[in-house]
Amino acid sequence: MTLPHPTTDQISLPIVLAVLGDPTRLSIVRYLARKEGVPMNCSKFLDLASKTNLSYHLAKLREAGVTRSEAVGTSRLITLRRDDLDKRFPGLLDSVIAAADGDKDLPAVGTAEAEVSA
Amino acid sequence: MTLPHPTTDQISLPIVLAVLGDPTRLSIVRYLARKEGVPMNCSKFLDLASKTNLSYHLAKLREAGVTRSEAVGTSRLITLRRDDLDKRFPGLLDSVIAAADGDKDLPAVGTAEAEVSA
């Protein structure tokens, strides 16, 4: 944990909702949920936006308390803060992710990829 | 139903989340949920914002499919579209409202009021 993250009780509902109300960020969260346990690095998401713009969106997610970013070497390992979000807003993340999974209009991550891991 | 409302399947997840990600609108939704079955008119919310600004926020909620506004005389009867939202995004509204109910930072509607009805 290198970069600033809010503590669990600092996570704010309107901020989380506003942050998830962006299609790029919602796609990132959906992908992180699908690949939970497999920490992701930024470059996974380069088909959603430019590197600079991703840096911006990932910072928003981190500052809102939705994700955790850990510096490992020259990479960032990005994970969903599922436990914290479930504690703070029970059921919210699950219903958002379920709804996002059924959303055909959200941009997809990793299309045309040999999806290997579980 | 006088004003334009999206149909159930036109309701979009990112738009709903973005619309709920505003403290004024989240307070309105929380209040509507608490007083469900009792249709509200705009003026109930005048302690949240100016009349003009409320008109704007209530239009946003309506256009996103979160509320329904019906013209009755010179008033609007505003109700939560709970059935439609539950059908489209199961569990989402409940978890948002539960989280909003626990949020001390959200502006309150109808404080210092003799709250009469159920």
Place this chain on the structure above:
DNA sequence: CCAATTGTTCAATAACTTTTGAACTAAGGA
């Protein structure tokens, strides 16, 4: 009919958010 009440619309402005490119840092491998 007149006035009050309820809410909308419009245009302007203020305030934010998103996107961009260029320049940068920091780690790792050859």
Place this chain on the structure above:
DNA sequence: TCCTTAGTTCAAAAGTTATTGAACAATTGG
């Protein structure tokens, strides 16, 4: 050491959303 890879920072530009006040419409009660 030098080069590459991974990501950040900064300032500018573009775009969007929120807020305001003045003017408007429509209904209702006197």
